[in-house]
Amino acid sequence: xxxxxxxxxxxxxxxxxxxxxxxxxxxxxxxxxxxxxxxxxxxxxxxxxxxxxxxxxxxxxxxxxxxxxxxxxxxxxxxxxxxxxxxxxxxxxxxxxxxxxxxxxxxxxxxxxxxxxxxxxxxxxxxxxxxxxxxxxxxxxxxxxxxxxxxxxxxxxxxxxxxxxxxxxxxxxxxxxxxxxxxxxxxxxxxxxxxxxxxxxxxxxxxxxxxxxxxxxxxxxxxxxxxxxxxxxxxxxxxxxxxxxxxxxxxxxxxxxxxxxxxxxxxxxxxxxxxxxxxxxxxxxxxxxxxxxxxxxxxxxxxxxxxxxxxxxxxxxxxxxxxxxxxxxxxxxxxxxxxxxxxx
Amino acid sequence: xxxxxxxxxxxxxxxxxxxxxxxxxxxxxxxxxxxxxxxxxxxxxxxxxxxxxxxxxxxxxxxxxxxxxxxxxxxxxxxxxxxxxxxxxxxxxxxxxxxxxxxxxxxxxxxxxxxxxxxxxxxxxxxxxxxxxxxxxxxxxxxxxxxxxxxxxxxxxxxxxxxxxxxxxxxxxxxxxxxxxxxxxxxxxxxxxxxxxxxxxxxxxxxxxxxxxxxxxxxxxxxxxxxxxxxxxxxxxxxxxxxxxxxxxxxxxxxxxxxxxxxxxxxxxxxxxxxxxxxxxxxxxxxxxxxxxxxxxxxxxxxxxxxxxxxxxxxxxxxxxxxxxxxxxxxxxxxxxxxxxxxxxxxxxxxxxxxxxxxxxxxxxxxxxxxxxxxxxxxxxxxxxxxxxxxxxxxxxxxxxxxxxxxxxxxxxxxxxxxxxxxxxxxxxxxxxxxxxxxxxxxxxxxxxxxxxxxxxxxxxxxxxxxxxxxxxxxxxxxxxxxxxxxxxxxxxxxxxxxxxxxxxxxxxxxxxxxxxxxxxxxxxxxxxxxxxxxxxxxxxxxxxxxxxxxxxxxxxxxxxxxxxxxxxxxxxxxxxxxxxxxxxxxxxxxxxxxxxxxxxxxxxxxxxxxxxx
Numbered sequence: 015x016x017x018x019x020x021x022x023x024x025x026x027x028x029x030x031x032x033x034x035x036x037x038x039x040x041x042x043x044x045x046x047x048x049x050x051x052x053x054x055x056x057x058x059x060x061x062x063x064x065x066x067x068x069x070x071x072x073x074x075x076x077x078x079x080x081x082x083x084x085x086x087x088x089x090x091x092x093x094x095x096x097x098x099x100x101x102x103x104x105x106x107x108x109x110x111x112x113x114x115x116x117x118x119x120x121x122x123x124x125x126x127x128x129x130x131x132x133x134x135x136x137x138x139x140x141x142x143x144x145x146x147x148x149x150x151x152x153x154x155x156x157x158x159x160x161x162x163x164x165x166x167x168x169x170x171x172x173x174x175x176x177x178x179x180x181x182x183x184x185x186x187x188x189x190x191x192x193x194x195x196x197x198x199x200x201x202x203x204x205x206x207x208x209x210x211x212x213x214x215x216x217x218x219x220x221x222x223x224x225x226x227x228x229x230x231x232x233x234x235x236x237x238x239x240x241x242x243x244x245x246x247x248x249x250x251x252x253x254x255x256x257x258x259x260x261x262x263x264x265x266x267x268x269x270x271x272x273x274x275x276x277x278x279x280x281x282x283x284x285x286x287x288x289x290x291x292x293x294x295x296x297x298x299x300x301x302x303x304x305x306x307x308x309x310x311x312x313x314x315x316x317x318x319x320x321x322x323x324x325x326x327x328x329x330x331x332x333x334x335x336x337x338x339x340x341x342x343x344x345x346x347x348x349x350x351x352x353x354x355x356x357x358x
Numbered sequence: 359x360x361x362x363x364x365x366x367x368x369x370x371x372x373x374x375x376x377x378x379x380x381x382x383x384x385x386x387x388x389x390x391x392x393x394x395x396x397x398x399x400x401x402x403x404x405x406x407x408x409x410x411x412x413x414x415x416x417x418x419x420x421x422x423x424x425x426x427x428x429x430x431x432x433x434x435x436x437x438x439x440x441x442x443x444x445x446x447x448x449x450x451x452x453x454x455x456x457x458x459x460x461x462x463x464x465x466x467x468x469x470x471x472x473x474x475x476x477x478x479x480x481x482x483x484x485x486x487x488x489x490x491x492x493x494x495x496x497x498x499x500x501x502x503x504x505x506x507x508x509x510x511x512x513x514x515x516x517x518x519x520x521x522x523x524x525x526x527x528x529x530x531x532x533x534x535x536x537x538x539x540x541x542x543x544x545x546x547x548x549x550x551x552x553x554x555x556x557x558x559x560x561x562x563x564x565x566x567x568x569x570x571x572x573x574x575x576x577x578x579x580x581x582x583x584x585x586x587x588x589x590x591x592x593x594x595x596x597x598x599x600x601x602x603x604x605x606x607x608x609x610x611x612x613x614x615x616x617x618x619x620x621x622x623x624x625x626x627x628x629x630x631x632x633x634x635x636x637x638x639x640x641x642x643x644x645x646x647x648x649x650x651x652x653x654x655x656x657x658x659x660x661x662x663x664x665x666x667x668x669x670x671x672x673x674x675x676x677x678x679x680x681x682x683x684x685x686x687x688x689x690x691x692x693x694x695x696x697x698x699x700x701x702x703x704x705x706x707x708x709x710x711x712x713x714x715x716x717x718x719x720x721x722x723x724x725x726x727x728x729x730x731x732x733x734x735x736x737x738x739x740x741x742x743x744x745x746x747x748x749x750x751x752x753x754x755x756x757x758x759x760x761x762x763x764x765x766x767x768x769x770x771x772x773x774x775x776x777x778x779x780x781x782x783x784x785x786x787x788x789x790x791x792x793x794x795x796x797x798x799x800x801x802x803x804x805x806x807x808x809x810x811x812x813x814x815x816x817x818x819x820x821x822x823x824x825x826x827x828x829x830x831x832x833x834x835x836x837x838x839x840x841x842x843x844x845x846x847x848x849x850x851x852x853x854x855x856x857x858x859x860x861x862x863x864x865x866x867x868x869x870x871x872x873x874x875x876x877x878x879x880x881x882x883x884x885x886x887x888x889x890x891x892x893x894x895x896x897x898x899x900x901x902x903x904x905x906x907x908x909x910x911x912x913x914x915x916x917x918x919x920x921x922x923x924x925x926x927x928x929x930x931x932x933x934x935x936x937x938x939x940x941x942x943x944x945x946x947x948x949x950x951x952x953x954x955x956x957x958x959x960x961x962x963x964x965x966x967x968x969x970x971x972x
Contacts, residue, residue: 025822027833056817061659064825071822072834077814079662080824081655082685088652092659092667093814095645096618100663100814118655121648329645333638340639345607348640349594349775353548355395357588 018049023058025075036187036213037067040134043190044103045074047197053101060103061090063110066141067134067213070105084115087122090129091325098326101201104131108149109139112168116148123177125325126205132197133170133208136215137222144218151302156218167302171294174208175287175318181207182294183316186227187214192238192314199316205324225303226312239293239315244277247311254278255310262292264309282319290318365581369428371435372531374524375452376444377414378406378421381524384549385442386423387770388528391595392541393427394772397588400595401426401737401882403434403769403956406709415468415476420451432882434769436958439581440534442527444468444501446477446484458493463530465523466498499570501527508566509559518559525560529567535581539568591774598737598766599626601773602670602696603633605744607640608776610666612745613752613784618665619644620656622675625708626764627698630670650678654695658682661691662823664788664813666748668694673702673715676722676759683757684723687848689823690800690809692751692786694744699763701954710954711764713878713928719759720907720936726845728852730754731907733761733878737771743904745781746859752786754808754855761906763928765956766879787811794818799832800844807851856908862916866892866899872970873920875946877903877933880957884926887962896970906936914941924949924969926962 023045031037048058058076062068063086071078077100081089090104111119111133122129138156139145145158149170153162174182181203183196193211200207212223221228226235237247237255245255252267254277265272284290297304297312304310342348372389374382383404390400405422412419426435441456443449445468456462474484485491505526509519525546532539543561550557596604610617621631621644635644643660647653654669661667671679676697686693699715701707719731730750734743740762747758789797789810799821802809812819821832827844829835864873866888876884881902888900901916903909917923917937923946925934931948938946949965951957 054817055820057815059662059814071824074822075820077662077812077820078822078824079659079689080822080826081658082681082825085651085655085682088647088655089659089662091652092618092620092645092656092661093663094659095643095656096616096660096665096667097663097814117648118652121652329643333641333643336639337641342640344611344778345604345637345640346775346778348637349604349773350592352594353391353545354592354594354775355391356592357397357590 016052016054018052018055020045020049023048023055023075025073027072029073030069031066032217034216035066036136036211036215037134039187039190040067040132040193040211040213041070041073043193043197044070044132046190047194047201048076050194051198051201057099058101058103059093060105061093062086062105063115064141065107065110067105067107068110084110084113085118086110087115087118087129087131091118091122091125091127094127094129094326095329098128098330102129104129106131106133108133108135108137108147108170112148112170112173120173120177122206123174123179126178126180126322127325128204128327129206130197130200131206131208133210134213135170135210136213136219137167138215138219140215140218153301166300169295169298170208170210171317172291175291175294179208179318180205180320180322181316182210182290182318183208184210184212184294184312184314186212186223186314188227196316199319203319204327205322226297235297235311236314237311239280239282239313239317241280241282241316241319244274244279246274246277262296262310264311282316283321285320287318293317367428367581369426369431370440370535370581371424371426371438372440372442373422373424373438373452373455374442375420375422375448376524377448378412378419379414380421380444381521382421382423382444385524385528386425387595388542388545389531390425390427390770391545392537393425394593394595395541396537398427399429399431399588399772401431401434401769401771403765413476415445415447415473417447417451417477420448422448422452424455432886433956433959436960440531442531444523444527446474446479449484450477450479450488453488453490456494460494461497461534462494463497463499463527465501465527467500467502469498499527499530504566504570505563508563512555512559514555514559518556522559522563526563526567529564530571532564533568533571539564589774593772593774595770596737596741596773597629597768597770598734598740598762599629599698599768600633601737601740602734602744602760602762602767603630603637605741606634606666606668606694606748607637607642608741608778608781609745609748609784612778612781613666613748613786615752615786616665617642618657618660618667619670620647620653620660620667621645621670622647622650622653624650624672624675626700626767627670627672627675627696629767630696630698650675651682654679654682654693658686658691658693661686661693662689662814666694666752667692668696668748670696670698672698672700672708673718674705676715676718680723683729683759684725684727685825686757687723687727687729688825690755690848691757691811691823692755693757694747694751695757695759696744697759697761698767699761707954709764711879711928711956712952712954713761713763713880714932714952715761716906716929716932716936719761726849728849728907729756730758730852730855731761732758732905733903734766735878735881735902735904737766737769738773740766741773741776749782749784750855750858752784754806754851755787755811756852761878763879788813789816789819791816791818797821798830799823800828800830802847806854807847853908856911859905859908859910861912862901862903862910864899864901864916867897870897870899871920872897872922872924872966873899873901873917874924874926874966875901875903876926877906880926880928883957883959883962886959887966890959891963891966896966898966903933906933909940917941917944922969923947924966926950926957926965928952928957
């Protein structure tokens with residue numbers, strides 16, 4: 015395998031994100047994940063829609079296309095079906111993916127097309143200078159909601175899993191190590207993979223994720239899920255998750271006789287999505303982040319990673335299969351084998 | 359048995375009509391195919407009910423299939439010589455298409471009170487009630503009862519027996535036209551090869567229907583239709599939508615690329631998706647997308663990946679695809695967009711034909727967004743138009759919009775099966791691996807203004823495309839001069855294509871001072887009208903446009919020669935307005951109709967006469 019470095023995936027274009035924008039870190043994570051995966055830049059394509067994050071293809075020394083608002087996933091789908099040999103990434107944001115591109119998103123999930131979707135969720139429209147997005151918490155005050163929004167947000171994981179997604183991971187923009195791990199797992203997954211990046215927009219929604227990402231609370235407000243490992247978190251690594259009836263409950267190891275053995279062990283490969291959905295929804299209320307009202311941490315890492323038939327493989331496989339069923343190899347052979355007559 | 363009266367005809371139009379479930383299309387297809395085998399030219403057109411499942415015998419449930427056969431056939435014909443009506447509703451809906459003195463064949467077993475009531479007849483004598491009793495040659499045939507009798511010994515259930523009525527009626531029509539039954543039997547044998555019982559039943563009833571005509575001396579004229587000398591070759595019957603699909607396949611084969619169709623079902627274009635989906639064994643990839651936008655976007659992604667990519671739709675779909683066509687213009691990627699036009703605006707008349715999308719296709723995008731717009735002129739021409747659209751798209755890295763319409767898409771004519779050797783070469787404008795290091799995505803050929811496309815996977819040619827304006831090196835630019843230059847370059851690229859397409863051909867009289875023009879699917883009707891008038895001694899010239907953007911190079915030169923120009927089109931004069939904007943100093947008169955129906959030849963004749971006589 016050829017060894018690549020981050021530099022091999024950097025284009026000659028300087029990044030134009032605002033100073034302090036979380037997208038700088040995600041760009042670096044993507045380039046480093048690509049290098050670590052060892053797939054040649056020429057075999058990689060990055061397709062995006064419109065929005066701040068959708069500028070990403072310009073910064074990648076790969077094949078790329080910066081397309082139109084909401085349609086990156088549809089364009090990436092066509093590319094992957096036509097060229098299953100390529101590794102195709104889709105860069106999208108909460109507006110691009112879940113508002114104008116919502117239809118393409120749910121159908122990409124349903125079809126399970128082998129795309130690596132990096133969903134930059136900053137809960138705001140940045141490029142149009144600060145309107146609420148479909149992931150903004152209820153009541154958020156923005157330029158287009160001066161009195162606060164009166165609608166509930168999507169939780170991307172809920173939509174992904176509800177649309178039969180086979181892979182969902184979540185990471186924090188500045189957490190390069192775990193971002194890279196999630197992106198590499200997404201590429202390894204055959205099928206549609208969603209990595210939700212909790213991104214901070216310093217200009218229009220600074221601190222939007224701080225309930226969970228603030229260094230002071232992060233360890234207690236997040237849990238990194240790892241397949242096959244017990245669900246432990248907390249500043250002192252003394253908190254864990256157990257099942258209590260239908261619900262997940264946070265417990266403290268050493269209190270009330272709880273030991274590590276009592277904790278839930280993460281199984282990302284479970285086909286039944288019910289429990290993955292519960293994990294993904296921890297820390298969320300119908301109105302957005304539950305914040306102080308919910309003692310459960312937000313799940314990070316690979317929450318769901320199950321095998322399924324990928325659409326691009328199925329399309330290619332069917333073409334090969336039906337080739338064996340018909341004699342004609344060209345259009346002319348086909349037409350000549352049908353109802354014809356000759357004029358001499 | 360000797361036939362009483364045989365009329366020698368150069369052409370004849372037969373309209374088969376009945377309930378949606380009566381198999382009128384099958385009967386008509388057999389009739390037209392056999393005519394083609396015997397050396398006639400053919401043109402057919404189905405007329406489906408608008409309702410999905412109207413009650414049996416009701417006026418809303420009538421389905422028709424019109425067949426025009428003869429020596430020189432341009433269209434399915436305005437009016438028919440023979441009308442077959444399988445029930446009273448079919449008569450009521452279709453008698454308006456029957457020429458005065460024509461032959462009306464009807465299933466007399468269905469002209470009973472209950473069926474007449476379903477067709478909203480107030481009396482038991484529909485002919486008098488409609489005031490047509492002395493206008494036609496009426497031939498009542500006991501189709502239902504005869505079919506029952508014919509199949510009495512087979513043990514088939516009543517429903518299956520009833521399904522054979524169409525073939526009994528067809529047998530009678532074969533007798534009327536002196537058509538040999540063997541050819542129909544061959545067709546049926548291949549059609550029902552896997553259903554021997556149904557095959558035997560149909561072979562029996564077609565013979566009995568034929569014999570019924572011969573034995574009863576049915577006192578009507580019988581026809582013998584002249585054949586023409588067609589170009590030698592092997593032929594098949596194709597519908598326009600299938601021909602479009604085949605044209606794409608032929609182009610992909612010639613170019614040595616994969617064919618990709620991204621499409622969303624929409625009347626009347628869906629058959630293109632159906633046809634290409636059937637052809638997966640030829641390596642064709644089809645994606646039935648989640649919406650119209652995804653239909654074109656998946657195609658654009660495939661085009662970026664190196665495929666010959668197409669999307670098929672109708673007017674409402676073009677509206678939804680406009681933004682992505684703009685991206686294809688900006689990214690300069692090859693893409694074939696097929697618009698099978700239907701009645702509009704909005705949902706309009708989904709099953710009916712019109713040419714009302716022209717301006718939408720030429721101009722209906724944001725920004726200066728030029729792309730090639732062309733139109734097919736007959737069902738068979740759909741093949742060549744789709745082939746040429748693909749060739750231009752791949753060689754010039756541009757979207758090409760191909761206009762056909764419901765009339766062409768559902769109509770059929772005979773296609774001489776093309777030999778790929780004889781089709782023009784297609785050489786896609788692609789960057790080669792040796793350009794690694796020096797490739798610039800927006801560098802252009804100085805003559806053609808074509809940029810070379812680099813195919814993902816090629817080492818060293820990595821690059822980024824997108825909807826944002828870029829400089830020639832591919833970097834984003836908002837520089838006013840760069841934008842001005844790129845706008846001009848994109849336009850120049852489309853304008854240059856006028857040098858590679860065929861010139862406008864003028865047919866008819868060299869000394870005519872009236873030129874009749876049109877574009878797309880009205881070609882047959884206009885040609886027939888011009889020929890009819892010329893046969894009567896009128897001096898006329900005719901030109902038909904296949905390319906609209908860009909116009910053929912000699913357009914201005916041709917148009918300026920004539921004192922009168924009459925533009926016939928199925929809209930409010932869109933092409934005429936476009937021509938006036940493109941060619942200075944011409945006066946274009948219009949004959950337009952927007953009824954959801956093809957032109958009637960005689961109406962065009964009247965319009966021409968009016969113009970010539972001033």
